[in-house]
Amino acid sequence: MKFSVFYKWLLSLLLTLGVIVTLILLLVNWSFQRGFVSYARQNEILQIERVASLLADAYKRRGSWQFLRDDYRQWAKMLESAGIVVPPQMREQPPRRQQQEVADIPAPSSGPDLMAASIPLAHRIVLVDTRRDPIAGPRIPVREDHWYAVRSGGKTVAWIGLQPIEIITDELARSFIEQQRTNLVWILLAGLLLSLLVAAAWARWFLRPIQRVMTAARQLAAGNYATRVTVRGRNELSELAANFNQLAQTLARNEQIRRQWIVDISHELRTPIAVIGGEIEALLDGIRKPTPERMAALHSEIEALGKLVDDLHLLSLADQATLQLVQEPVNLTALVQTQIAHFEPRLQQQKLSLTLDADHSEPLLVLADARRLSQLVGNLLENSLRYTDPKGEIRILIDGDGERIVLEVQDSPPGVSETELEKIFDRLYRVDRSRSRALGGSGLGLAICREIVLAHGGQIRAAKSPLGGLAIQISLPRERSLR
Numbered sequence: 001m002k003f004s005v006f007y008k009w010l011l012s013l014l015l016t017l018g019v020i021v022t023l024i025l026l027l028v029n030w031s032f033q034r035g036f037v038s039y040a041r042q043n044e045i046l047q048i049e050r051v052a053s054l055l056a057d058a059y060k061r062r063g064s065w066q067f068l069r070d071d072y073r074q075w076a077k078m079l080e081s082a083g084i085v086v087p088p089q090m091r092e093q094p095p096r097r098q099q100q101e102v103a104d105i106p107a108p109s110s111g112p113d114l115m116a117a118s119i120p121l122a123h124r125i126v127l128v129d130t131r132r133d134p135i136a137g138p139r140i141p142v143r144e145d146h147w148y149a150v151r152s153g154g155k156t157v158a159w160i161g162l163q164p165i166e167i168i169t170d171e172l173a174r175s176f177i178e179q180q181r182t183n184l185v186w187i188l189l190a191g192l193l194l195s196l197l198v199a200a201a202w203a204r205w206f207l208r209p210i211q212r213v214m215t216a217a218r219q220l221a222a223g224n225y226a227t228r229v230t231v232r233g234r235n236e237l238s239e240l241a242a243n244f245n246q247l248a249q250t251l252a253r254n255e256q257i258r259r260q261w262i263v264d265i266s267h268e269l270r271t272p273i274a275v276i277g278g279e280i281e282a283l284l285d286g287i288r289k290p291t292p293e294r295m296a297a298l299h300s301e302i303e304a305l306g307k308l309v310d311d312l313h314l315l316s317l318a319d320q321a322t323l324q325l326v327q328e329p330v331n332l333t334a335l336v337q338t339q340i341a342h343f344e345p346r347l348q349q350q351k352l353s354l355t356l357d358a359d360h361s362e363p364l365l366v367l368a369d370a371r372r373l374s375q376l377v378g379n380l381l382e383n384s385l386r387y388t389d390p391k392g393e394i395r396i397l398i399d400g401d402g403e404r405i406v407l408e409v410q411d412s413p414p415g416v417s418e419t420e421l422e423k424i425f426d427r428l429y430r431v432d433r434s435r436s437r438a439l440g441g442s443g444l445g446l447a448i449c450r451e452i453v454l455a456h457g458g459q460i461r462a463a464k465s466p467l468g469g470l471a472i473q474i475s476l477p478r479e480r481s482l483r
Helices: 005-062 066-070 072-081 088-092 095-103 171-221 236-284 292-319 332-349 370-387 445-455
Strands: 125-129 134-136 147-152 155-162 165-167 327-331 353-358 365-369 393-400 404-411 459-464 470-477
Touching (some): 005 066, 005 147, 005 155, 005 165, 066 134, 327 332, 332 393, 370 445, 370 470, 445 470
Antiparallel strands (some): 327 365
């Protein structure tokens, strides 16, 4: 049987509060009983002190204890004068019979000093002289710390021994204690009931934010990415709500990107497929002749389509963190020079000047995948060549310090606005107007550049170029072992 968090929390609070209340009441009951016994003892000690005062006065008048030894009734009268209840047999029976009655009292179960309050105080008091010879009272064992001196004329003339009570069995006292126990039981039940109500209210209040998050999570799982949780307070639960809202916002943004991604990919694939399909239909229908020029154009479209599929595959590998790199020390300056040589004819065709400003004092080595790094530099040059106005300028800067090597590609107008700089690395994104779709490209080049740089542990950023166009700056970790 499964219990919800509410019932588990309620049960834990109830058990905790119940245990605390029970322990408190048990301690109160134990303390009360000990206090009651202590109270009874103190009362008996006060009575003993009154007996001692009466005995001291009697001894002063008579000069000895012979009057108590001669007449056992005098002892009973002395106790009654001190307010001690004397059983009838102590006033009527001779001493031998009285001592026999005391001897018939059951022995204590826990030692000679454990006496019940049901045994009269008169049966638990003994009077002895200074030599500890009995004068009056029953012959009972008394501990050393339960003797009380009888003083007359500044000296001790006798000792009173007391067997104090340890347990309460007196009917009145027992009835009082039972009544207190009953009251404690009712208090315990009331405390448990109150604990249940407090625990239930506390559990509902504490779990309400979690229930809001659970409800919102179900809505989020159903596809409602606009759902949000109200954040209240500043604690772990409010932090949970804030993190949930951030998760919902991220999922909503990713869902929007996914939908846009599908639309853009469909559009990118539709154009070359439509061109190729139209050309082939025209060839099949005999409208156009399969001339070498037309076949070359079809081959070019197929290559463009294949490159687009390869780019999409590379990005999917980057998303799954399975983009494989074969890393080795690569001379970045030499790699850039090789790529420039590949682009030289197209640069001359567009009448674009290209300058390379690199530090040649030492090899600028990075630990990288040479093939992916060539693709990175090629995409950067392709981007500048495609979107820079004719007779413009492209400048490549390579510099390094002790830890990193910086590669920066700058070009001349047209430029990119500040708002578009933040989106320039998004997939299938093209800058409108000056850098438009009409200029060609799939809009994946810079997105691929970012994934390659991140896979190498580097950083990439876009900024306005000093030449008036766009500047792409890349920072890669330097190869340490070969410096």
